[in-house]
Amino acid sequence: MTAELRTEGISKAFGGVQAVDDCTLSAAAGAITGLIGPNGSGKTTLFNIVTGYERADTGEVYLAGRRITGASAQRVFGLGLARTFQLTRIFPRLTLLENMLVAAGGHAAGRRRAHELLEFTGIDQYAGALAGTLSYGQRKLLELATVLAAEPAVVLLDEPAGGVNPTLIQQLADRIRDLNAQGTTFLIVEHNMEFVMGLCHQVTVLDHGTVVAAGPPADIARDPRVLDAYLGTVPDTGPDDGGEPGDR
Amino acid sequence: MTTPATTTTGRGRRAALAVAGPAVLLAAAALFPLVFSSPLATTYGFDALIFVAAASAWNIFSGYSGYLSLGHAVFFGTGVYAVAIGARDWHLTGDAVFGLLPLAAAVAAVVAVPVGLVALRVRRHTFVVITIAIFFIFQLMAFNFSFTGGTSGIDAPILNWAAATYNDPFYFLALVIATATVALSWLIRRSRFGLQLRAIRDDEDRARGLGVHAMRVKLAALVISALITGLAGGLWYYFIAAAHPQSAFDPLFDLSLALMGFFGGLGTVGGPVLGAIILEPSQQWLTVQFTNDYLSEILLGVLFLLVILFLPRGVLPTLAERAGRWRARSRRRPDGPDAAAGGAAVQPDRQPEGTAS
Numbered sequence: 134m135t136a137e138l139r140t141e142g143i144s145k146a147f148g149g150v151q152a153v154d155d156c157t158l159s160a161a162a163g164a165i166t167g168l169i170g171p172n173g174s175g176k177t178t179l180f181n182i183v184t185g186y187e188r189a190d191t192g193e194v195y196l197a198g199r200r201i202t203g204a205s206a207q208r209v210f211g212l213g214l215a216r217t218f219q220l221t222r223i224f225p226r227l228t229l230l231e232n233m234l235v236a237a238g239g240h241a242a243g244r245r246r247a248h249e250l251l252e253f254t255g256i257d258q259y260a261g262a263l264a265g266t267l268s269y270g271q272r273k274l275l276e277l278a279t280v281l282a283a284e285p286a287v288v289l290l291d292e293p294a295g296g297v298n299p300t301l302i303q304q305l306a307d308r309i310r311d312l313n314a315q316g317t318t319f320l321i322v323e324h325n326m327e328f329v330m331g332l333c334h335q336v337t338v339l340d341h342g343t344v345v346a347a348g349p350p351a352d353i354a355r356d357p358r359v360l361d362a363y364l365g366t367v368p369d370t371g372p373d374d375g376g377e378p379g380d381r
Numbered sequence: 382m383t384t385p386a387t388t389t390t391g392r393g394r395r396a397a398l399a400v401a402g403p404a405v406l407l408a409a410a411a412l413f414p415l416v417f418s419s420p421l422a423t424t425y426g427f428d429a430l431i432f433v434a435a436a437s438a439w440n441i442f443s444g445y446s447g448y449l450s451l452g453h454a455v456f457f458g459t460g461v462y463a464v465a466i467g468a469r470d471w472h473l474t475g476d477a478v479f480g481l482l483p484l485a486a487a488v489a490a491v492v493a494v495p496v497g498l499v500a501l502r503v504r505r506h507t508f509v510v511i512t513i514a515i516f517f518i519f520q521l522m523a524f525n526f527s528f529t530g531g532t533s534g535i536d537a538p539i540l541n542w543a544a545a546t547y548n549d550p551f552y553f554l555a556l557v558i559a560t561a562t563v564a565l566s567w568l569i570r571r572s573r574f575g576l577q578l579r580a581i582r583d584d585e586d587r588a589r590g591l592g593v594h595a596m597r598v599k600l601a602a603l604v605i606s607a608l609i610t611g612l613a614g615g616l617w618y619y620f621i622a623a624a625h626p627q628s629a630f631d632p633l634f635d636l637s638l639a640l641m642g643f644f645g646g647l648g649t650v651g652g653p654v655l656g657a658i659i660l661e662p663s664q665q666w667l668t669v670q671f672t673n674d675y676l677s678e679i680l681l682g683v684l685f686l687l688v689i690l691f692l693p694r695g696v697l698p699t700l701a702e703r704a705g706r707w708r709a710r711s712r713r714r715p716d717g718p719d720a721a722a723g724g725a726a727v728q729p730d731r732q733p734e735g736t737a738s
Contacts, residue, residue, distance in 0.1 A: 184590065206589040216590060224583035227576070235580045236591035239573040279591060 135316040136197035136286035143192030154342035160320040170339035216289035225265030237282035423548035430555035436641040436653035438609035444648040447582030452512030456607035458629035460485035460614025465535040489611020523626035534625035646695030
């Protein structure tokens with residue numbers, strides 16, 4: 134139930150903008166890996182490529198050693214790789230339970246799993262309500278629950294803590310830890326540094342579509358290249374970022 | 382949910398109503414030609430039933446998936462011409478021609494595959510435009526090909542039936558098709574297939590990301606929808622006894638299906654049935670009452686605008702919501718998500734007013 138996710142030399146350009154540039158990174162099997170970087174550094178594009186929503190210009194994606202480059206979104210999900218979206222996406226005119234069943238399947242085991250996950254995320258009392266009536270934070274929980282319905286080996290979370298109140302963030306982190314303890318691999322894009330540093334075993338830093346640093350959270354927090362990418366304050370160390378004056 | 386006892390009885394009553402309602406409607410429909418036996422009444426009845434079938438079929442695709450087709454006349458006309466050409470070329474006469482009805486369904490279903498593979502690549506408004514374009518291509522083909530008889534069309538074989546009861550077999554055949562279609566619509570709505578369609582309606586990309594093979598699901602729904610629409614077209618051809626490009630491929634047919642769906646409630650099982658039963662006879666009646674052809678269309682247009690303005694989600698969902706709110710109020714259940722559901726769901730439609738006030 135546990136698997137490694139790896140990308141090799143992924144590049145993707147939109148017109149003249151190089152969104153992802155020769156990006157090689159991995160989310161180790163059974164670990165929680167954080168993916169951080171300034172806005173526009175290519176995190177979400179990378180997620181889209183890995184999960185079949187966009188095609189890479191070059192490069193390969195491997196799931197548990199198996200090449201899945203260019204597979205369709207539904208196939209990627211079937212292979213055990215699921216994701217959430219930065220702008221939470223649920224089915225507003227389906228009930229919570231129906232939302233779950235889309236992913237879990239209609240069979241008895243799927244139904245049981247759907248109910249378990251609604252309980253696990255603490256929103257089971259609304260199972261029969263339309264998902265569109267949930268609050269923002271509850272939608273995040275529902276989205277997480279749907280993603281887990283097919284028991285994926287690897288889960289990609291795009292800003293799970295964005296716009297969520299501190300209590301709920303704690304709850305989310307606990308749930309992620311629980312699942313990780315059962316073997317699920319996580320790759321998490323997040324701007325909330327406290328959340329990332331407290332939760333992740335490894336952190337990878339993207340800037341201008343390229344990995345500029347990777348390592349344990351404590352090292353990353355001190356890495357001058359990371360500070361440079363984020364704050365643009367530390368001179369001379371780190372690779373040249375193209376020298377755009379606007380970034381400084 | 383907070384009060385299990387009352388909910389159970391409420392649900393039981395609703396379930397009883399869900400069984401009794403259609404049963405009463407079906408019985409009334411079966412008795413209709415016995416009570417109102419005039420050819421005019423049965424003609425109204427037959428047309429209404431054809432539209433119950435066609436609007437329900439349209440709803441199975443457009444209502445559940447959210448892909449609004451304004452090109453279903455393609456399948457209706459294909460059904461018409463399939464049996465017309467079949468009967469002509471194979472020299473079928475008399476009751477034997479009804480053996481061709483499965484052909485109408487099959488040809489329409491086959492036509493739906495390439496139509497779907499082209500049109501379903503795009504979404505929303507673009508999809509609507511593409512379906513209209515495909516519709517006109519088919520109408521032009523019917524006008525211009527020699528095997529369709531061009532503008533003069535194809536006359537149906539004559540049925541030597543007694544004039545007084547001529548309509549009855551048509552009526553009951555249409556009733557069977559309409560009933561089967563509504564039953565199928567109900568089954569699909571409850572099925573996993575129906576859930577996947579509704580998930581696609583809400584957010585197709587998200588559905589794909591949760592393992593739904595969106596293209597396959599949409600295409601299957603379109604083929605099922607086309608099959609029934611073609612079958613209705615075939616039967617209608619024998620009733621009208623002539624196939625003409627402008628009546629077999631009629632843009633008003635496309636609009637009528639959409640209007641019936643919107644009027645009754647898009648994506649509900651009963652909505653298109655209600656829409657067809659109310660709108661089709663009204664349209665016929667208006668056409669007869671006012672010799673000016675366009676007046677009935679203008680009045681229908683006005684009705685459509687009124688529905689969009691005051692019942693934007695259709696009659697059935699709005700009534701259900703009112704009933705739900707009334708029940709919730711009478712039971713004094715505060716802030717459960719059930720009670721919130723109704724209120725939140727209408728908000729998007731009322732937003733301009735809300736911000737103004």
